[in-house]
Amino acid sequence: MAEQSKVTFIITRQDGPDAAPYEETFEVPYRQNMNVISALMEIRQNPVNSKGERTTPVMWDMNCLEEVCGACSMVINGTARQSCAALVDQLEQPIRLEPMSTFPVVRDLIVDRERMFDALKQVKAWIPIDGTHDLGPGPRMPEKKRQWAYELSKCMTCGVCLEACPNVNDSSNFIGPAAISQARLFNAHPTGEMNASDRLNGLMEAGGIDGCGNSQNCVQVCPKGIPLTTSIAAMNRATNIQAFKNFFGSDTAL
Amino acid sequence: MAEQREFFFRRLHSLLGVVPIGIFLVQHLFINHLAVYGEEKFNAAANFMHELPFVLVLETLVIYLPILFHAILGVYIVFTSRYSTRRYGFFRNWMFAIQRFTGIVLVIFIAWHVFETRVQVGLGNVDVNYSLMEGILSSTPMFWFYVVGVLSAVFHFANGLWSFLVTWGITQTPKSQRVSTYVCLVIFLAVGYLGVRSLIAFAYGV
Numbered sequence: 289m290a291e292q293s294k295v296t297f298i299i300t301r302q303d304g305p306d307a308a309p310y311e312e313t314f315e316v317p318y319r320q321n322m323n324v325i326s327a328l329m330e331i332r333q334n335p336v337n338s339k340g341e342r343t344t345p346v347m348w349d350m351n352c353l354e355e356v357c358g359a360c361s362m363v364i365n366g367t368a369r370q371s372c373a374a375l376v377d378q379l380e381q382p383i384r385l386e387p388m389s390t391f392p393v394v395r396d397l398i399v400d401r402e403r404m405f406d407a408l409k410q411v412k413a414w415i416p417i418d419g420t421h422d423l424g425p426g427p428r429m430p431e432k433k434r435q436w437a438y439e440l441s442k443c444m445t446c447g448v449c450l451e452a453c454p455n456v457n458d459s460s461n462f463i464g465p466a467a468i469s470q471a472r473l474f475n476a477h478p479t480g481e482m483n484a485s486d487r488l489n490g491l492m493e494a495g496g497i498d499g500c501g502n503s504q505n506c507v508q509v510c511p512k513g514i515p516l517t518t519s520i521a522a523m524n525r526a527t528n529i530q531a532f533k534n535f536f537g538s539d540t541a542l
Numbered sequence: 543m544a545e546q547r548e549f550f551f552r553r554l555h556s557l558l559g560v561v562p563i564g565i566f567l568v569q570h571l572f573i574n575h576l577a578v579y580g581e582e583k584f585n586a587a588a589n590f591m592h593e594l595p596f597v598l599v600l601e602t603l604v605i606y607l608p609i610l611f612h613a614i615l616g617v618y619i620v621f622t623s624r625y626s627t628r629r630y631g632f633f634r635n636w637m638f639a640i641q642r643f644t645g646i647v648l649v650i651f652i653a654w655h656v657f658e659t660r661v662q663v664g665l666g667n668v669d670v671n672y673s674l675m676e677g678i679l680s681s682t683p684m685f686w687f688y689v690v691g692v693l694s695a696v697f698h699f700a701n702g703l704w705s706f707l708v709t710w711g712i713t714q715t716p717k718s719q720r721v722s723t724y725v726c727l728v729i730f731l732a733v734g735y736l737g738v739r740s741l742i743a744f745a746y747g748v
Contacts, residue, residue: 454625454638457624489546493546494547501705502708504638515716517719520708529711531549
């Protein structure tokens with residue numbers, strides 16, 4: 289690979305939340321095993337575009353650099369994924385980088401994923417154990433259940449499933465696959481189960497689970513391989529049963 | 543509870559697509575298939591259906607209102623999606639897009655079909671029988687319009703049945719969803735055959 293000394297990046301940039309997006313091309317010296325993030329770091333060190341003009345460094349979000357934090361999601365050659373795990377050797381050139389279009393852009397490749405955290409609040413994706421006195425140990429979790437629940441717990445709120453989902457957009461209020469799967473995770477927990485109906489009712493609120501149109505892109509693109517469509521179907525079943533309980537009455541309805 | 547109205551409407555939309563609309567579609571195409579066995583057989587069945595007691599009440603409750611609700615909410619759903627088959631060319635994403643495309647085709651087709659048959663019968667302009675359909679389908683463009691309409695309806699029903707099973711939480715595992723894909727494919731082929739075969743019988747008398 290001695291002759292291929294440069295890697296071309298075409299990056300969709302945006303100077304601020306309300307600014308117009310534009311494309312800028314960069315040529316980055318090739319290094320073995322480089323990933324998209326190390327190329328972006330190279331641009332940051334020497335922010336000169338392919339025309340030789342000095343420009344502002346490209347901004348992006350990152351944290352763990354090992355595909356567990358979810359911060360560095362962006363659209364790479366048309367597909368949303370983690371930039372830390374995107375190896376330059378495996379990408380078609382020129383490499384096109386864009387911010388995820390489902391989320392408001394903060395600057396360049398940085399997006400605001402706040403709607404995902406709002407979604408977690410809507411489905412109460414936590415276990416309320418705070419109290420004024422020690423409640424003692426909780427109920428035990430069967431090992432078999434723990435194994436599949438662990439897969440769901442790998443969600444890093446990266447937003448890739450929302451970006452790929454055709455029903456998460458400006459004209460729809462669909463909550464997206466991630467929060468639906470998280471509701472299932474916390475409902476599977478033996479202590480979390482005690483508040484299962486709160487999460488199900490959250491999923492049934494406006495913009496909840498009903499917006500799913502079964503395109504199943506989410507499960508194809510999830511970088512952690514979470515069985516999102518299984519979670520959606522499981523929560524479909526649970527919310528339907530909850531709806532009947534709410535209407536006809538049940539001791540476990542509330 | 544008030545905030546859960548959207549959930550209720552979407553679930554109702556899913557249910558109505560199968561019960562009664564899906565069942566009606568299959569029954570409709572079954573009766574049409576009698577055209578293959580001869581004009582008298584078809585006319586006898588069409589007369590029987592037409593002379594059911596309280597036929598207008600039955601039609602309104604089982605056909606018109608459910609289809610109207612399904613169509614209006616459906617058109618809204620179609621226009622609130624962002625289609626991405628170019629970026630994400632997965633099988634299910636294509637089915638998702640075709641489901642919505644056939645939905646729009648069906649709004650046009652069903653409006654036309656109801657106007658040309660049921661409304662005209664209601665106005666007393668025509669009688670519901672074999673020769674009515676023979677007259678419509680003897681024109682080649684109308685024949686192909688009906689082929690597209692019938693196949694759209696059958697696809698929308700078969701693929702909708704697949705999503706119905708997911709929406710109601712019946713098929714959860716990837717395996718059950720894969721098996722139901724094949725089952726729905728067989729339903730598409732079988733019901734599609736019924737529909738297109740009877741169109742050929744009306745148009746070409748074979």
